[in-house]
Every structure is written in C-alpha cells, then in structure tokens.
Amino acid sequence: MGSKTGKFLGVPYDWRRPTLxxxxxxxxxxxxxxxxxxxxxxxxxxxxxxxxxGRHPKN
Known part of the structure; x- marks a missing residue:
C-alpha cells in the first residue's frame, strides 16, 4: 500500500482523515x-x- 501523503506528478496529496x-x-x-x-x-x-x-503575522 502506498503512502497516505506525498506528491504525484508534482502535485501534493493527503488521504489522512482531516483534523481541525x-x-x-x-x-x-x-x-x-x-x-x-x-x-x-x-x-x-x-x-x-x-x-x-493580506494578513501578516504581528511582530
């Protein structure tokens, strides 16, 4: 079985259950x-x- 995350043809994939x-x-x-x-x-x-x-981290 392949990995649940990675890249295929340069495009990322993630098949794990989403978390908040x-x-x-x-x-x-x-x-x-x-x-x-x-x-x-x-x-x-x-x-x-x-x-x-346009939100940027506050310093």
Whole structure:
C-alpha cells in the first residue's frame, strides 16, 4: 500500500482523515508565506485565506 501523503506528478496529496489543526494551518495561516497550500484532504491545493486577504503575522 502506498503512502497516505506525498506528491504525484508534482502535485501534493493527503488521504489522512482531516483534523481541525491541519485544516486551520492550511486554510488560515498568516505565518505560512504560501498562498496555495496542500489540500487538507485529497489531491491538489487549497488557498491560505490569511495570505489572500493580506494578513501578516504581528511582530
């Protein structure tokens, strides 16, 4: 059986059961510089809405 996480043809996948922490870190994470993050569940990308709306970490 293959891995539940990784990349296929350069696109990330994650077949683990989603958790609240992982969902939050992928959908709203101002500390992550990426706009596109690996999907919480499935193959492809999600949006980091914190970056989309210009939220940056407070210093």
């Amino acid at each position: 922490d992982r969902t939050r870190s992928r959908w709203w994470n101002p500390d992550d510089p990426r706009l596109f993050t690996p999907k919480v569940l499935g193959w492809g990308y999600d949006l980091n809405f914190a970056r989309l709306f």
